[in-house]
Amino acid sequence: MNPSHEARATSTVSFAVNGELRNVRVHPMERLLDVLRNELGLTGAKEGCGEGECGSCSVLMDGLLVNSCLVPVAQADGSNVVTIEGIAARSLLHPLQQAFLESGGAQCGICTPGMILAAVHLLEKKPQPTPAEIREGLAGNLCRCTGYTQIFEAVAKAVQPRVAR
Amino acid sequence: MRADPTDYKLVSPGSLQGVLSLLSAEPKRWLPIAGGTDVMVLYSAGKLPNRNLVNLWNVPELRQLEVFPDRIRIGATCTYSSLRNHAIVSREFPLLATAASWTGGIANQNRGTLGGNIANASPAADSLPALLVYDAELTLVSLRGERRVPYREFHTGYKKTVLAPDELIRDISLPRRFSGYVTYTRKVGARNAQAISKVCLAALGRIANGVIQDVHLALGSVAPIPLRLTETEQLLIAKKIHSSLFGTVRRTLIQEIRPIDDIRSTARYRTAVAGNLVVEFLGKLTAESARS
Ligand SMILES: Cc1cc2nc3c(=O)[nH]c(=O)nc-3n(C[C@H](O)[C@H](O)[C@H](O)COP(=O)(O)OP(=O)(O)OC[C@H]3O[C@@H](n4cnc5c(N)ncnc54)[C@H](O)[C@@H]3O)c2cc1C
Numbered sequence: 001m002n003p004s005h006e007a008r009a010t011s012t013v014s015f016a017v018n019g020e021l022r023n024v025r026v027h028p029m030e031r032l033l034d035v036l037r038n039e040l041g042l043t044g045a046k047e048g049c050g051e052g053e054c055g056s057c058s059v060l061m062d063g064l065l066v067n068s069c070l071v072p073v074a075q076a077d078g079s080n081v082v083t084i085e086g087i088a089a090r091s092l093l094h095p096l097q098q099a100f101l102e103s104g105g106a107q108c109g110i111c112t113p114g115m116i117l118a119a120v121h122l123l124e125k126k127p128q129p130t131p132a133e134i135r136e137g138l139a140g141n142l143c144r145c146t147g148y149t150q151i152f153e154a155v156a157k158a159v160q161p162r163v164a165r
Numbered sequence: 166m167r168a169d170p171t172d173y174k175l176v177s178p179g180s181l182q183g184v185l186s187l188l189s190a191e192p193k194r195w196l197p198i199a200g201g202t203d204v205m206v207l208y209s210a211g212k213l214p215n216r217n218l219v220n221l222w223n224v225p226e227l228r229q230l231e232v233f234p235d236r237i238r239i240g241a242t243c244t245y246s247s248l249r250n251h252a253i254v255s256r257e258f259p260l261l262a263t264a265a266s267w268t269g270g271i272a273n274q275n276r277g278t279l280g281g282n283i284a285n286a287s288p289a290a291d292s293l294p295a296l297l298v299y300d301a302e303l304t305l306v307s308l309r310g311e312r313r314v315p316y317r318e319f320h321t322g323y324k325k326t327v328l329a330p331d332e333l334i335r336d337i338s339l340p341r342r343f344s345g346y347v348t349y350t351r352k353v354g355a356r357n358a359q360a361i362s363k364v365c366l367a368a369l370g371r372i373a374n375g376v377i378q379d380v381h382l383a384l385g386s387v388a389p390i391p392l393r394l395t396e397t398e399q400l401l402i403a404k405k406i407h408s409s410l411f412g413t414v415r416r417t418l419i420q421e422i423r424p425i426d427d428i429r430s431t432a433r434y435r436t437a438v439a440g441n442l443v444v445e446f447l448g449k450l451t452a453e454s455a456r457s
Binding site: 027028029031050051052053055058064065069070071072074078118122137138140141 | 167170171174175198201202208210218220223246266270272275359
């Protein structure tokens with residue numbers, strides 16, 4: 001057995017979190033969600049189901065939406081992670097955050113960080129989504145308060161109007 | 166009970182050679198983890214029996230999707246998102262692109278891999294019927310060498326496969342010869358996103374002068390393994406599609422499938438729906454062939 005392959009009890013994981021380089025000594029099988037919340041104090045990502053069904057732990061990893069409860073932190077090594085804490089520009093809310101506020105897209109707030117990151121991811125890939133694409137983009141994020149209508153409205157509202165030519 | 170990470174080990178050799186060396190040295194000890202969307206669910210629930218995991222996510226050799234004139238070769242850790250977003254996959258292999266779009270929400274599609282779906286070997290997995298009808302071929306690799314296995318020979322029983330403990334799935338090849346075919350796929354489940362199928366059909370076919378020249382049918386969730394319906398296909402070859410044929414089609418199909426009652430559905434419902442889906446496909450095959 002090659003000892004360099006044997007993991008020690010802990011190892012160092014280096015990744016960028018909200019633009020800042022972080023080195024954390026953790027066990028490689030810690031879930032990214034727990035490292036964000038417990039080691040880095042970023043409690044925006046929530047644990048709902050813990051099995052990838054509800055989306056409340058969604059974060060962006062290298063620009064892609066992932067459920068952080070299903071990512072062993074070693075797989076985030078070298079990546080660029082963005083959480084809900086990282087999307088506002090200082091005190092200026094992200095347009096999606098503003099739209100969620102204005103449309104009543106957030107109630108109890110548990111799903112909101114994941115919903116907003118799923119919406120950020122959607123608009124990144126599809127700047128002008130159809131209503132069906134908005135629904136599909138958020139289909140992995142469950143909300144038990146709003147009935148979704150206000151959430152879909154918030155996303156539609158945040159879509160940049162197409163520049164007239 | 167939540168798992169305690171310190172009971173586990175996760176190593177990241179970072180190269181195919183490195184992973185294969187581990188598997189070869191201690192074959193039954195190491196469980197590969199790709200996107201983790203099956204493995205981590207068990208782990209989180211404290212139900213993952215394997216304590217030693219080896220990371221495939223950062224192995225570049227498994228990530229490539231290569232296009233050749235006669236086939237495409239999909240690296241085992243290509244994700245559902247990468248498949249859906251690939252121009253040739255969505256144009257020439259729509260059944261696979263559609264199945265990818267069903268596999269959980271977007272976050273799941275960004276992590277879940279085709280190789281993981283195959284190795285996990287659930288009879289309800291959504292991309293497997295598509296691989297069956299496209300005549301997929303797998304490359305399995307170990308330090309002993311490589312071997313190619315037709316995908317239809319990969320599953321040998323419920324959650325049993327021909328994969329040896331020191332082997333990985335390296336890639337999945339699909340021949341590029343189905344572009345002129347009429348295709349059909351439908352997943353019947355409680356909900357479209359995030360619901361496991363009760364029945365899933367993938368089908369493709371070609372008609373000339375009103376007569377079926379070629380037809381491939383595969384069903385998920387109706388047997389211990391994803392099932393290619395060879396006898397029903399045989400019955401259909403060289404036939405004209407007419408409603409008088411549908412009774413025989415249903416009877417032949419019933420002989421081939423082995424559905425069960427479980428929490429998601431009943432054997433009776435699955436049998437009826439499987440027949441309905443094949444009949445619906447034959448309707449589409451007739452309609453689209455008449456149009457072209
Ligand atoms: C919320 C949610 C919804 C889901 N919905 C669906 C759905 O609708 N339809 C569906 O079919 N599935 C669904 N799944 C299951 C899962 O996403 C798929 O089976 C996925 O393809 C697994 O891939 P992975 O890379 O995440 O696998 P992992 O969890 O990393 O691995 C799964 C198994 O495959 C083995 N393995 C992985 N790669 C290889 C390889 N290259 N060689 C050998 N062995 C390998 C692992 O050792 C493990 O045994 C869902 C999962 C979740 C969490």
